[in-house]
Amino acid sequence: MDSGASAPCKVRLSRRLRAVAVVLTAAVLAGCGSPYYTSAPIEAWVVDAETGAPIEGAVVTANWQLVASGLDTGGRKLHQLEVMEAVTDKAGRFYFPGFTRINFTLEQLKDEDPQILIFKSGYRYSRVKSDTDPKGIHRSSPAIGRRIPLEKATAMPKEIARDLAFLATNLEHIVDAGQTRQIPSMTRYLLCERRRLKNFDPSITLAVPGETAKEVACETR
């Protein structure tokens, strides 16, 4: 049986030596991230799912999630390789430049390479990531060159808030990693959306990642 055929760390040793190597790998390294990663530039367009019209002013975050190996299913998500944020233009376009980053951890990129989260008030959020766990140093998003549709949020305010709670959960790893400052627009948009929803239903509860006690200014629609 080939134990390392699809693993990120390929080991080709005799069975006995392989055992020792495995033990050392597990006990000492407990992870096998690349020392650096590169990401291709990401350009995509956000559109209305029904009309296909471009959506201007949608906030888009991208976070390259490092995952510590040897932990839970799905791994421990403690650090980010990179976090970016953009807001779509009139054509619904957003762009994240390509980069090369040193990975100072022993953790690795998995399927959130990046996780792209898109939100615009009045729409349901959208999430884009890789379908499987890609391997290797060079990463690119399946969003590249795509038109990403957003569905209109037609539910009652409480249901909309509950849906946004899942967006908040997806964002929380960025906050957990201490990189809230890199998603200021998303935090502000969500706080404003919460305020808007609470105007309809004051009982709505939504914990917004990165929120501080500071008041935010919201545009009125």
Place this chain on the structure above:
Amino acid sequence: MKPAKAVLRAIGIATQVALVSFASNAGAYEVDTHRDMTGAAVLKSRLADLQLLQQLGLKSVPIDDLRQSFVPSDASSPLSIIGIIRFGARWEDDLSKLQALRHFYDPVVERALDVAPSGTANSIKSPDWALEDIATYNGPVAAQIFSLRDARNYLYEALTYRNPASVADSQNERRRKFGLTFQTLGHVMHHLQDMAQPQHVRNEPHCDDEVSCRPLADLLDHKEFYAPSLYEKYTNEDGPGLRVRANLPFFAQGSDPTYPGPLAADGAMSPRRFWRTSPPGANIAAGRGIAEYTNRNFYSAATIGTYPSPPAKGLVAYAEQATRADFAELLPGSGVSGTMRFWSTDVYDAITGETQVNQRALSEGIMDSDIARYYSTTTDASVLFALNRFTFEAAHKFLIPRAVAYSAGLINYFFRGYLEITPPDEGVYAIVDHSTQESGFGKLKLKLRNITPGANDATGQAQVERVAENGSATLVAVVKFHRNNCYAFNLSGEYGSPGIAWDACRSPAEEIVVSTPRPVPRGVNDAATLVQFTFPEEIPPDATDIFLQVVYRGPLGNEADAVAVATKDIAEPLYLTHYSVSDQSMYARFPIVEPGPYTFEQWCLQGYSTYDECRNGMAVRLRFRFGASPGYTANPLFSEGEWHPLASAPPFDSTATLSAPVGTYARVALLADGAPRDGIFLWEWVNPQYSSLFQWNRVTLTGNHNQLDPDTNTLTPSTTYVAGRGIYVPSASGTLLNGGNAPSIPPLQPVVSQIVF
């Protein structure tokens, strides 16, 4: 000798390290799923009700409001209440690589994760770890600081911690402990959610780590060492395309908290019952715990037919008992044609007593990637049956609401202790003389009743869950307050006094004083019972924004160690001043009490042998009590508001007596309830030259409220003061002090009040 054993011998202790590393990969629901389940549970729990926050002495703001925030244990950004509980649910997995070793519990065999060759040596049963009710874990490898036991300690310290040397440290530490309390509840809730994942209660590890687990599985020929949980991965899916997690039935039928309710119906509730209610080793068929429910009702990928329940399905079942579903229905729009067969099982919920049918408990082995990786379809009959996304979705309908329900129930259970504070018969919680010496309140009296809801008795009557009255528990009173830094003994610095701006005077830090612990008096489970507390450090007279708390620590029902708390927003120190100002006027010749050319002293000496005798004789004595007064309030023997012979006055059990001869004042400070309280003023005129008389009046004590409104950041003093004759009194009586036409009006002199309390 098998190769695996040879390898183990060769690498010795290092293998144990590796196995620990391996086993830690056996995960639970993914952390995002835990966070969302936890968030739903918090919304379903009593914490979403502002009344519980008030009971704990916290601000009555929504649980997602950052005006009430706490720093989590990783010292990251402050989080709201719901945020930090969600954080705890996540951190239970992320804080250590070894955590998952404590996230399994098999109620059938009563064991922790049991994986050959080390067995359970490195594992701890989930309830043992999460509760620490049987043992505590303080070792270098297994150090637990987020158990329910820890949560109780955190809560107690959040309520009572005080560093006499530092107000700031005290306040910060109490807030930190509140944060830890909430975070720790998230950790414990995580465990209950794990118990709603069949692999966690059927001893099925599911490591997904390709670095350590997969090679080790191959090397030792233990396929279960590397067996990623498709159930967990599928449950956590949130796009693109497939949004599973966001559509999980968090709020569906069955998600209401399991406590209070049937889990405690037989009156034998304890934290462990959230996991199992049948005795260890007993059959779990009727168990109400979440581990029992999940184990007996659901298969996991590698345990189809290996446990007593659900029943094994054999070749006969495969051949005969199945329903078919069309792929056009299962995967609409996919273009896949054909049908898939599903087998059903009964799902018995001992909480509701209902049995429902899970139509898709098993499917046939087609598309069985969860099992096919390691089990040959030609040699293992069990692979005839499989678990896949369709069986997962069917299981979600049962398991997710129950995970939420038990998690929410845990919150309700943890905070169930409920005490009620009412004033003592005297109508005030504390009273001291405030005429001649400046002192705080060193003694406090109140009535306390345990109103923690319990089970119904045999007649269906609701009972309380009893606290211990046998000396094994303690009570402390806690008074929380801010200070009015402008306070002065003559009351010139009171909020509402001339020139006093509360915002320049109010200390920002909240302080507490804590009474000496005392035993629980008999009777508190049955009726409001008098309890007296003494404070080594007195409640200061400059206290404002006062909240009175009573904290109980000890057995509660079947729980050996619980914390129960009552919080009451009581009034700020109120000052009652009695004074006599006859010396402010000029009089006609004695004994005529009409305007004339004589000062009061001149008038006195025309009729009395000494001025002091006159000053005493021309003043009335005030006695009062803010409570029932037999002979006065009920069936009064003498009419109210009229003078009657003092010798015939009914006995009066006064709380204080204020004697104020002319030219003097007597003042008491008292802590009153927040609600108005009826009482009696009894006026006594004792004059040797005339008949001694008494008069009584009904009065209502209305507390003094000087409390900041955090929403508007305003404080409106309920009393305004004016100066007169060297003291400050409420404006309403100030005109009396500043009237009169005597040429020289000296400051009033203080006289000690007599307190009976």
